[in-house]
Amino acid sequence: MLRRLSIAVAGGLLLASAVAGCGGGDDAGSGNGGGGDDKITLGFSQVGAESGWRTANTKSIQESAASAGIDLKFSDAQGKQENQIKAIRNFITQRVDVIAFSPVVESGWSTVLKEAKDAGIPVILTDRAIDDPDTSLYKTFIGSDFVEEGKKAGDWLVKEYNGKTDPVNIVELQGTPGAAPANDRKSGFADVIKADTKFKVVASQTGQFTRTDGKAVMETFLKSQPKIDVLYAHNDDMGLGAIEAIEAAGKKPGTDIKIITVDAVKDGMTALSEGKINFIVECSPLLGPQLMDLVKKVNNGETIPQRVLTEETTFTPEQAKEVLADRKY
Amino acid sequence: MTNLLRHRLFWPIAVLVVLLASNLVFSNNFFTITLQDGHLYGSLIDILRRSAPLVLVALGMTLVISTGGIDLSVGSVMAISGALACLLIGDLSNPDSTTSVLLVVGAAIALCLVFGLWNGFLVAVLGIQPIIATLILMVAGRGVAQLITDGQILNVHSAPYRVIGAGYFLAVPVSFLIAAAAVALTVALTRRTALGLLLESVGGSPTASRLAGIRARRITIMVYVFAAAFAGVAGLIYSSDVSSADSNAAGNLIELNAILAVVLGGTALTGGRFSIAGSVLGAVIITTLDITAVSVGVPVETTLLFKAIVVIILCLAQSPTFRAKVFGRFATKKAATREAVAA
Numbered sequence: 146m147l148r149r150l151s152i153a154v155a156g157g158l159l160l161a162s163a164v165a166g167c168g169g170g171d172d173a174g175s176g177n178g179g180g181g182d183d184k185i186t187l188g189f190s191q192v193g194a195e196s197g198w199r200t201a202n203t204k205s206i207q208e209s210a211a212s213a214g215i216d217l218k219f220s221d222a223q224g225k226q227e228n229q230i231k232a233i234r235n236f237i238t239q240r241v242d243v244i245a246f247s248p249v250v251e252s253g254w255s256t257v258l259k260e261a262k263d264a265g266i267p268v269i270l271t272d273r274a275i276d277d278p279d280t281s282l283y284k285t286f287i288g289s290d291f292v293e294e295g296k297k298a299g300d301w302l303v304k305e306y307n308g309k310t311d312p313v314n315i316v317e318l319q320g321t322p323g324a325a326p327a328n329d330r331k332s333g334f335a336d337v338i339k340a341d342t343k344f345k346v347v348a349s350q351t352g353q354f355t356r357t358d359g360k361a362v363m364e365t366f367l368k369s370q371p372k373i374d375v376l377y378a379h380n381d382d383m384g385l386g387a388i389e390a391i392e393a394a395g396k397k398p399g400t401d402i403k404i405i406t407v408d409a410v411k412d413g414m415t416a417l418s419e420g421k422i423n424f425i426v427e428c429s430p431l432l433g434p435q436l437m438d439l440v441k442k443v444n445n446g447e448t449i450p451q452r453v454l455t456e457e458t459t460f461t462p463e464q465a466k467e468v469l470a471d472r473k474y
Numbered sequence: 475m476t477n478l479l480r481h482r483l484f485w486p487i488a489v490l491v492v493l494l495a496s497n498l499v500f501s502n503n504f505f506t507i508t509l510q511d512g513h514l515y516g517s518l519i520d521i522l523r524r525s526a527p528l529v530l531v532a533l534g535m536t537l538v539i540s541t542g543g544i545d546l547s548v549g550s551v552m553a554i555s556g557a558l559a560c561l562l563i564g565d566l567s568n569p570d571s572t573t574s575v576l577l578v579v580g581a582a583i584a585l586c587l588v589f590g591l592w593n594g595f596l597v598a599v600l601g602i603q604p605i606i607a608t609l610i611l612m613v614a615g616r617g618v619a620q621l622i623t624d625g626q627i628l629n630v631h632s633a634p635y636r637v638i639g640a641g642y643f644l645a646v647p648v649s650f651l652i653a654a655a656a657v658a659l660t661v662a663l664t665r666r667t668a669l670g671l672l673l674e675s676v677g678g679s680p681t682a683s684r685l686a687g688i689r690a691r692r693i694t695i696m697v698y699v700f701a702a703a704f705a706g707v708a709g710l711i712y713s714s715d716v717s718s719a720d721s722n723a724a725g726n727l728i729e730l731n732a733i734l735a736v737v738l739g740g741t742a743l744t745g746g747r748f749s750i751a752g753s754v755l756g757a758v759i760i761t762t763l764d765i766t767a768v769s770v771g772v773p774v775e776t777t778l779l780f781k782a783i784v785v786i787i788l789c790l791a792q793s794p795t796f797r798a799k800v801f802g803r804f805a806t807k808k809a810a811t812r813e814a815v816a817a
Contacts, residue, residue, distance in 0.1 A: 200625055322774050350767075351774045355723040356627070356716040361524060365768040368517045369501045382627070386716050389640070395510050412629060 185444050186216045187437075188236030190246035192273075193224040198410060201474030202247075202272065202430035209433030215440060226250055230257045237264050243440045245269040251276040251325075258282040267443045271436060272455075274325070280451060284443050287436060287453040289428050291326045295333020297426045297459050298377060298405045302338060305403070305423075310343060313374045316366045317349035318359050318387060320379040326428075327351070330379045330407055347373070352383035359383030363390035378406045381413025381425065388421050399423055409460055411472045417465040425465070427457045430474060482740040485791040486755045489784065493762050501769040513642035517765065525761040526649035527552070527708035529754055531728055532735040533660050534701030536753040539736050541697050542677045542745025543597060543604035548705040548732060550615025551589050552725030555582040555706035556713030557622040560630045569632035579638070583706045589615065590702025594695030608698075612729070619721035628719040639714030649711045656704060661750055673697070677745030731760055738788060759788075 187210060191203055203219075210217035218241060220232035226249045236244050237260055244266055248254060254275050261268050262282060270286040306313055315338070320327030331349070338344040348366050352359035359378060366373065367390060376391075378384035384406035388398040398404055398421045406413055409427040416422045432455045442449050460468070478484060497504035497517070507516035531548050538545045559582040566574050589611060596607035641648045664670030672693055675683045680690045705725070713719045737743065738759060739752020763784055767777045790796045 319774055322777075348768075348771060349774065350771075351777070353723070355720060356718060357712060357720070357723065360716055361520075361764070362768050364520050364524075365517065365765050368503060368506075368520070369769040369771075371502060382720075389716060393510075393640070394515070412627070 184214065184216050185243065185440060186218065186239075186241040187440050188218045188220070188233070188239070188241040188244045190220045190222055190229045190232040190236075190244075192229075192247045192249050193222055198408065198428075198430050198474060202432070204473070205431040205433035206271075206436060207433075209437045213434075213437040213441070215437055222249055224249060226253060230254075233257050233261065237261055237266060240264070241266065242444050243267050243269065245271055245436060245440070247272045248275050255279065255282065269436065269439055269443065271432060272430075285439060285449050285451055285453055287432055287439060287455065289455050289457060291329030291428075292333035292336075293454075294326075294407050294426045294428055294457075295330040295335075296337050297333075298330070298407065298424070299334045299337025301405060301424045301426075301459070302344070302375060302377075303341065306343070313344050314347045314370065314372050315344060315375045315377055316363075316370060316373050317346055318352040318362060318376065318378040318383040319349060320351065320354045320383075322351050324354075326407075327354075327379055334377060352378065352386065354380050354382060356382045356386035359386030360390045361386075363387035364393070367391065367394045367396075373402050375403045375405065378404070381406045381408040381410050381416075381422075384422055385412060385416060388416060410474055411469075414460065414465045414469050414472055417460060417462050418469050420462050423462070425460045427459060429455050429457045431455075482749065482792075483752055483755060485788060486738055486740070486752065486759060488791075489788045490755065490759050490762060493759070493766050493784070497766055497769060501766075501771075504769060509645065513645045513647075517769065519647065521758065521762050521765055522650040523647040524765070525758045526647075526653040527711050527725075528728065528731055528735060528757040528761060529653040530656055530704040530708040530711070531701075531725075531732040532739075532753045532757040533656055533750065534697075534704035535729075535732040536736050536739075536741055536748050536750055537660070537664075537673065537697040538604070538701045539733075539741055539743060540673045540677045540745060540748035541694055542680070543694065543697070544608065544733070544743070545593065545698060545701045546605065546608040546729045547589070547593060547611035547615055548701060548708075549725030549728045550612050550619065551586050551702050551705040552709030552712060552728065553619035553719075553721045554589070554615055554622065555586050555709035556724050557619045557628065557719040557721050558582045558585055559635070559710055560628040560713055560719035561622055563630045563632050563635055564628060566632075569630065570634065572634045575632060575634040578635075579710060582710060583703060586702045586706030586709075587699055590699035591695065593702065594698035597698065598691040598694035616721070619719075619724070623719055623721045625721070630717050630719075632717070635714050636717055637714070639711040640717075649715070652707060652711065656707070657750065657754055660700075664750065674746050674748065677748075732757070734785065735760055738785070738792075740792065 189206060192199060207217060207219065218236065222229040222232060229246060229249055233244060233246065234257065244261055248270065251274065255277050258268055259282065268283040270283050272288040274286055274288070317331065319331055347370055350362050352362050359382060363376070363386065376384070376387055378387060384404055388404070391398045391402055396402060404422045405424045406422055407426045407428055409425045413422060413425055417425050435453065435456065439449055439453065504517045507514055507518060509515065534548065535545060559578050562578040562581060563569050563575065568574065593608050593611060596602045596610070597604050637648055639649050643651060664673065672688055675688060676690045676693050684690045709724060712724050735756030736753045738756035739749050741748040741752060763781050767780055772780045
């Protein structure tokens with residue numbers, strides 16, 4: 146008992162020192178105090194530099210803040226919630242005009258967001274939601290609708306096989322189990338295709354959003370499934386891995402097996418323009434301009450909707466060829 | 475029969491056979507091997523090919539564990555080696571030149587050797603506990619890899635580099651051949667020379683070994699260098715397989731799979747006796763388990779549970795205490811009934 150207690154105490158100390166230690170790196174305090182002059186000050190806490198998508202997201206926010214004349218205080222949480230909470234507290238002490246952040250995780254935000262509310266600083270969530278029932282804690286949530294992305298993928302499929310009656314065997318590469326994009330892209334897609342019984346998802350496994358796992362799982366699908374017509378991958382990377390597996394099996398990706406993916410990162414768009422992928426649903430990280438617009442509105446006291454969708458589109462191979470050259474990420 | 479049951483590789487082999495047999499019943503064409511574009515093609519070939527990185531990492535881990543240590547940094551070393559190789563190949567004027575690619579591969583492995591020396595230095599010279607010493611590189615190494623790739627996925631288009639992870643030599647997967655060569659090298663070094671004995675004695679008691687005249691410190695450094703080198707090669711296979719370096723995903727959590735492979739193979743984490751064949755078998759079981767889960771169609775939500783159950787069954791079967799408790803009771807009961815009948 147005593148031992149368990151001492152372990153718990155040691156663990157607590159470790160955690161406390163980690164919080165204190167990591168927080169020091171967040172240099173959100175550079176520049177003026179903010180709030181005093183006419184220029185709007187926005188405190189933004191990013192998840193971290195986890196992927197190309199995220200890097201593009203950061204760039205978009207920084208560039209659009211500069212062009213909108215908003216003073217941006219940027220803080221990188223390096224994937225840790227405690228860093229993010231610390232950054233938000235810093236923003237509150239500095240009395241910024243608006244706080245925006247991409248929550249690292251869904252839960253555990255009520256305390257710090259109440260502090261922001263009490264200080265009268267409006268909060269905007271970007272790209273990821275929180276699961277707090279008290280929606281008064283934030284003004285709005287701007288980001289993609291993953292269910293809608295799944296539906297768009299399904300819509301294309303329904304249109305592509307319109308008028309045909311042969312059964313269509315679909316394999317699905319899911320994202321990380323439990324992640325919101327994986328759950329929602331799966332259910333949105335399933336909702337659309339269930340209307341027609343010719344569509345059948347014959348196998349659905351996780352490819353962990355990575356190329357290697359996408360390739361590995363597709364290899365096994367190709368051997369265990371007698372006939373595959375369509376592959377639906379929850380992101381471009383898994384689709385790109387699967388393309389390698391399909392080629393190694395002596396089949397032609399895009400022709401023998403039709404491929405639909407989500408994201409539209411540059412590598413995926415390249416494969417799309419080469420005809421190896423047939424359709425990509427965009428999940429855009431470039432929400433900076435929309436965010437700055439919301440920040441200005443919030444600061445002026447205008448009412449804004451609780452949920453704002455990122456402006457997104459879909460791409461066919463022809464469209465991919467047109468936009469590929471100036472694709473940023 | 476009892477001798478066979480007591481052989482320490484009996485249970486791992488039994489589990490592997492059961493896994494393969496379940497594929498015979500529940501999945502299509504699992505045992506079909508065909509020739510596709512001049513190379514072997516089939517699920518069994520996939521198992522050989524995809525086991526390669528884990529086999530390599532588990533080999534290094536076996537040596538480290540035999541000295542009573544542990545190496546948590548292997549996954550990060552994998553990420554660094556793949557990242558560096560892809561970065562350098564991207565800078566080559568001719569990425570299809572075999573010589574340049576070999577040089578790049580050499581550079582990546584050389585960097586891994588340095589990381590191995592670093593781990594060995596911390597453990598053997600500074601006397602830091604292995605789990606802490608290698609934890610440093612596990613965390614920092616991932617950062618180094620991300621620094622190399624700038625947090626992005628690096629793509630390479632190089633035919634010679636692709637061969638390492640996705641190529642075939644005489645219809646056999648190259649990655650499998652690399653892993654097989656590493657196993658042969660390790661077996662030769664540890665079983666044909668005195669090295670194996672020295673490792674086991676250092677693992678048994680470093681102090682007694684030193685007093686007996688064994689340079690325990692040098693042996694300890696060496697095993698960490700081996701582990702890092704094998705991890706580096708595994709990282710090259712991993713990144714070459716998809717012709718890109720993903721510093722976040724490469725080798726993520728592979729250290730735990732490697733430790734699991736070693737334990738499944740019957741090597742104790744306390745050091746001392748070790749079994750290379752056991753670790754290789756452990757790694758193949760883990761890969762087969764992954765492939766079986768997909769091929770049989772275990773739902774995503776229950777895949778981890780499915781794996782856990784198989785591993786628990788195997789560990790319990792291997793535990794002499796558990797076997798004595800369960801089967802021992804049957805034996806005494808039987809004996810008791812027999813006695814009662816006789817009376």
